[in-house]
Amino acid sequence: MSENYRKFLRTSQLPHVWCPGCGNGMIVKALLEAIGELKLDQNKVVVVSGIGCSGRTPFVLDFNTMHTTHGRALAFATGIKLASPELRVIVIMGDGDASAIGGNHFIHACRRNLDLTALIFNNGIYGLTGGQLAPTTPTGKRSTTSQAGSIEQAFDLVRLALGAGAGFVARTTSFDHKQSASFIKRAIMHRGFGVVDILTSCPTYFGRMNDVAEPYDMVHYLRDTSSPMQDCTCAQNDAPDTELMPTGVFRDEERADYASLYRQKIAAASGGGAGKRSAS
Amino acid sequence: MRAQRLVQGNEACAHGALYAGCDFYAGYPITPSTEVMEILSLEMPARGRVFIQMEDEIASISAIIGAAWGGARSMTATSGPGFSLMQEGIGYAAITETPCVIVNCQRWGPSTGQPTKGAQGDVMQAIWGTHGDHPVIVLTASNVRDSFDMTVRAFNLAEEYRVPVILLMDEVLAHMRENIDWPEPGEIEVVQRRAPADVRSFKPFAGPEFLPFGAGARFHVTGLAHGAEGFAVSDENAARELRRMVGKVRDRVRELAMFDRFMLDDATTGIIAYGITSRPAQSAVERLRAEGTRAGLLSLKTLWPFPDHLVREVAERVETIIVPELNMGQLVREIERAAGGRCEVVPVGRVDGHLLTPDQIADAARAPREHLPGKAVHA
Numbered sequence: 281m282s283e284n285y286r287k288f289l290r291t292s293q294l295p296h297v298w299c300p301g302c303g304n305g306m307i308v309k310a311l312l313e314a315i316g317e318l319k320l321d322q323n324k325v326v327v328v329s330g331i332g333c334s335g336r337t338p339f340v341l342d343f344n345t346m347h348t349t350h351g352r353a354l355a356f357a358t359g360i361k362l363a364s365p366e367l368r369v370i371v372i373m374g375d376g377d378a379s380a381i382g383g384n385h386f387i388h389a390c391r392r393n394l395d396l397t398a399l400i401f402n403n404g405i406y407g408l409t410g411g412q413l414a415p416t417t418p419t420g421k422r423s424t425t426s427q428a429g430s431i432e433q434a435f436d437l438v439r440l441a442l443g444a445g446a447g448f449v450a451r452t453t454s455f456d457h458k459q460s461a462s463f464i465k466r467a468i469m470h471r472g473f474g475v476v477d478i479l480t481s482c483p484t485y486f487g488r489m490n491d492v493a494e495p496y497d498m499v500h501y502l503r504d505t506s507s508p509m510q511d512c513t514c515a516q517n518d519a520p521d522t523e524l525m526p527t528g529v530f531r532d533e534e535r536a537d538y539a540s541l542y543r544q545k546i547a548a549a550s551g552g553g554a555g556k557r558s559a560s
Numbered sequence: 561m562r563a564q565r566l567v568q569g570n571e572a573c574a575h576g577a578l579y580a581g582c583d584f585y586a587g588y589p590i591t592p593s594t595e596v597m598e599i600l601s602l603e604m605p606a607r608g609r610v611f612i613q614m615e616d617e618i619a620s621i622s623a624i625i626g627a628a629w630g631g632a633r634s635m636t637a638t639s640g641p642g643f644s645l646m647q648e649g650i651g652y653a654a655i656t657e658t659p660c661v662i663v664n665c666q667r668w669g670p671s672t673g674q675p676t677k678g679a680q681g682d683v684m685q686a687i688w689g690t691h692g693d694h695p696v697i698v699l700t701a702s703n704v705r706d707s708f709d710m711t712v713r714a715f716n717l718a719e720e721y722r723v724p725v726i727l728l729m730d731e732v733l734a735h736m737r738e739n740i741d742w743p744e745p746g747e748i749e750v751v752q753r754r755a756p757a758d759v760r761s762f763k764p765f766a767g768p769e770f771l772p773f774g775a776g777a778r779f780h781v782t783g784l785a786h787g788a789e790g791f792a793v794s795d796e797n798a799a800r801e802l803r804r805m806v807g808k809v810r811d812r813v814r815e816l817a818m819f820d821r822f823m824l825d826d827a828t829t830g831i832i833a834y835g836i837t838s839r840p841a842q843s844a845v846e847r848l849r850a851e852g853t854r855a856g857l858l859s860l861k862t863l864w865p866f867p868d869h870l871v872r873e874v875a876e877r878v879e880t881i882i883v884p885e886l887n888m889g890q891l892v893r894e895i896e897r898a899a900g901g902r903c904e905v906v907p908v909g910r911v912d913g914h915l916l917t918p919d920q921i922a923d924a925a926r927a928p929r930e931h932l933p934g935k936a937v938h939a
Contacts, residue, residue, distance in 0.1 A: 290780075293791060326773050328626075339780065339791070344773035346629060347782035348622065349652050355619035359626025359634070360773060362610045363584050367630065367774045385622075388615040542610070549605040 285312040288322070290342045297336050301487075301495025303454030303480030303502070304401055308337060310460035311370070311399065314468060317461075325368045328357045330382060332374035332408045333482075334401035351382025354389040357396050365395075365539050370468065375402040375416040379435045383415070390444035390473055394538040397467045398446075398475045400437055403482035411485030422489040437477040438530050447472035447537075450529040454480040455502040463529065472537040479506060479525060563742040569707040569733040570595035570637075572740065573663055574603065576711030577635050579743060580750055582661070583609040584632035586623035588616050588642060591675040592731040593665040596637035617642035621649030621662065628658045629781060631772035633715060633753070637663035639731075640673065640682060643689070650724050651690035652783045657765060657805065659718035659753070663711070663727045665734040668913045677913030678731035680835055680886040686726045687864045693802060695809040697725045697816060698864035700835040704738035709748060710861065716751035717816070721808055722768055728863070730886070732915060733836050763788040765801075810865050817867035820859040823849065827856030829925045830878040830903075832871065832895055834860040836915060837884050843918035844884075848925055855925060863891065871898035882924045884908040884916050 289312075298304050315325060325343040329335040331350035338345030344367075348356045353371045361369045378386050378400045389396065405423055406412040413423040415435040422429055441449045448470035450463040460478060467474030481487070481498040492501045509528035567575070574596045577585070585604055587597040597613070604611035610632065614620040617638050624634035638646060643664045653660050666682045668674035682689075686698045697717050701710040707729060714725040756762040756769040759776040766788040771777055780790035785798040793801060809816070820838070823845055824830065833841035838859040848855035858874050860867065871894075874881060881903055883892040892907040899905050908924050910916045 323776060323778060324774050339782075342778055344778050345780045346626070346773075347780070347784065348626075349648055349783055352618060352622040352649075355614065355622035356626035358612070358614070358619070359584065359586065359623035359628075359632075360630040361626075362612060362623075363627035363630025363632035363634070364772065364774055384615050385619055388619070542605070546605045546608050549602075550608060 284316055285309070288312045288315065288342055290340050293340045296340050298333060299484040301481065301483040301498060302333070303403070303482070303499070304333060304337065306454040306457055307399070307401055307460060307478050307480060308341075310457055311464050313461045314465035317465060318468060320368055320468075324366060325370065326360055327370050327372060328353045328360065329372040330374065330377035332377050332406065333403070334372050334374040334377065335408075337372045351377050351380070352385060353377065354382065354385045354396070354398065358389065358392075358394055361394055361396055362539065362542070368468065370397045370399065372399050372401065374407075375400055375404065375437070376406050376414045379415045379437055379440065387440065387444040390441050390446035390475065392538050393445065393447055393472045393535060395471055396473055397464075397470075398473065399464060399467070400475070400477045401480050402437065402477055403480045403486055404434075405482055405486040405489075407482050407485055411489060421486070423485070424489070437475075438526075441475040441477070442531055446475045447531065447533055447535055448474035448529070449531045450475070451477040451479070451525065451527045453502040453506050453527060454478060455499050456527070459527070466529070466532065470532065471534055562744070564739050565742045566737055566739045567704060568595065568735055568737045569701070569704050569729055570665065570735065571599055572704045572707040573637065573711045573727070573729065574599035576708040577661070577715070578603055578607070579708070579748065580712040580715035581633050582635045582715065584624060584627035584634040585611045585636065586614050586620045586627070586634070587636045587638065588614055588620050590617070590639045590642045592667055592734045593637045593639045593663065595734070596663060617645040618648060621646040621653070624660045625649060625653050625656070625658045628660050629773050631775070633659070633719075635661040635663065635715075637665065639665045639667050639675070641671065643682060643685065647685075647690040650696065650726070651692065651694055653724035654690065654694035654696060655783055655805070656781050657722040658724065659722050659770065660724050661711070661714045661718055661727065662724060663729060666728060666730040668731075668911070674913050676731060678733070678836065678886060678915065679911070679913070680728070680730060680837065681890070682728065683863060683885075683887065683890040686728055693806055695721075695723050695806050696864060697721065697723055697809060697862070698728060699725065699818070699862055700728045700860070701733060702835055702838040702859060702861075704733070704736060705740040706861075707733060708740070708743060712748050712750060713818070716749065719751045719753050720768065722770060723809060728835060730836050764790050813865040813867055814869065816862050816865055817870060818861035819867065819870055820861070822857040822859065824856030824858060824874065827854050827877065828879050829853055829855040830858060830874040830881045831855065831884065831921060832858045832860065832874065832881055833884050834863060834891065837886060840916050840918045841884055841921055844921035847918055847922050853925055866894045866898065868898040871895050872900070872902070875899035875902035878903050880925065881905045882908055882921060884921045886910055886916065
């Protein structure tokens with residue numbers, strides 16, 4: 281990592297907890313590059329996480345950081361952002377974090393369109409607890425709680441986010457570093473709720489359970505199971521049915537974000553009839 | 561002439577929050593607390609403050625904790641089922657020493673129970689509901705004006721102690737209307753958040769000072785065991801931090817104890833009540849006095865940390881303590897423990913969704929004594 285981004289690291293908290301071959305470090309580098317390029321005020325960036333391997337990210341990041349409870353990172357972030365709108369709030373979630381225990385918060389955050397950036401570190405498995413089935417584990421893939429192969433249909437988080445109304449929705453992989461940095465940057469710049477589903481490698485659990493135990497092979501697995509799509513910015517575009525996970529920007533359209541609409545409500549309430557009750 | 565208003569408990573609670581400077585409310589509708597959020601949905605934007613309806617109670621409490629770290633004075637209100645969902649967040653608020661206020665308008669029974677019937681069945685849950693040893697402050701209110709005042713005090717204590725403060729109301733108080741003196745600005749003390757003297761050397765978990773995100777320092781907040789700077793600790797360091805957190809409330813029980821005493825000085829029969837039940841308890845004292853029984857009432861407003869010393873004082877002087885509660889015996893266990901055998905302790909419970917009457921409480925003092933010791937009287 282170049283010296284430029286070292287200032288964003290809490291070097292006192294290194295080494296991190298991630299396994300050799302984990303893709304999370306690649307995503308973190310992409311995130312720090314994006315933050316560096318955007319020249320965000322380090323004191324005004326808040327990184328919020330949930331629980332799991334991804335949840336450990338903020339420990340090593342030198343911003344204001346909040347490691348919350350499992351699945352609730354977006355709900356905490358909603359409070360932070362509305363209480364202090366000048367903060368840039370970046371939410372890091374795992375796939376189980378975002379779509380199993382936190383699925384309800386995720387769809388409502390998409391719908392509400394608060395100006396938040398949601399990065400999903402999607403390794404298709406529960407890593408920190410030792411390799412259990414996730415809602416994103418592809419059908420047929422093994423985990424410690426689906427040892428004969430998953431019989432469930434996996435969640436497509438891009439489609440979920442599109443359906444729930446997120447303004448910016450993209451997918452990339454930790455294999456494609458430049459694309460990761462680019463999409464993260466666009467998601468942060470997007471005024472409204474921006475989601476990047478980042479497929480990442482877990483050789484320790486997903487890999488060992490599914491014949492891609494070598495980190496090198498696992499990185500290539502990400503490459504070979506995803507399919508780059510051209511940048512499509514119109515709202516009608518949707519992820520096509522395919523065996524491959526399509527990557528790209530699926531939606532990039534601005535609609536009024538929650539805080540802007542709320543400010544209008546405040547203006548109307550304080551100028552109009554709603555304030556007619558006397559002050560307490 | 562000072563302003564008066566005919567308001568319900570929930571309305572008084574909502575206005576108490578506004579008075580206390582609450583500038584962030586997140587909630588989810590649930591009977592019988594809903595009026596708190598309905599009122600604030602109107603009043604908060606009118607004052608340039610934030611109101612948001614979240615997708616559930618877990619999100620609501622998470623949002624108010626996040627808002628506190630965003631610099632807000634935050635609150636949510638709920639009832640039993642929602643309060644159960646909030647236990648996760650209450651634990652996080654406790655371990656991250658986040659000032660916030662949670663109002664629970666108690667309703668009858670476990671699960672859905674009877675949403676429109678009052679109860680005092682969540683006392684132990686309010687104290688112990690989230691897992692692990694943890695600090696919380698639990699308050700109650702017994703009338704409509706009290707709902708206003710205790711909401712303000714809940715905010716004050718949240719700031720002073722950096723803990724989640726739980727205010728236990730109940731369905732009857734929530735919906736009951738009373739004409740109350742409307743507090744003027746400045747009439748009730750409002751405690752402001754204590755900022756650190758030096759932002760640069762701020763340690764987020766080293767004392768009552770609080771600094772929000774974005775105020776110049778960069779730090780880490782986590783639900784994991786952590787030291788003064790927010791980074792993980794274990795073993796004896798984790799024990800030290802836990803003792804400090806629990807101790808900051810437990811060790812200041814005398815300062816925290818809020819209560820009313822009524823005709824206790826010469827009493828031989830004590831009644832210890834709290835919340836809505838303090839009202840029929842006071843009438844019971846009056847009736848017993850009229851009959852020649854020297855009765856008195858200790859009405860507790862702070863339920864946790866539990867004021868052992870107040871109960872001991874009563875227990876040393878009376879022959880009997882009667883404990884009326886709208887449950888099958890919760891706070892009475894604490895009272896028995898604190899009384900320590902100095903007098904007999906008689907629980908009087910009622911769980912049919914109605915309030916205890918003065919006579920149901922007084923009957924416990926009127927009944928032949930041989931029927932009483934250790935026996936619950938269930939109306």
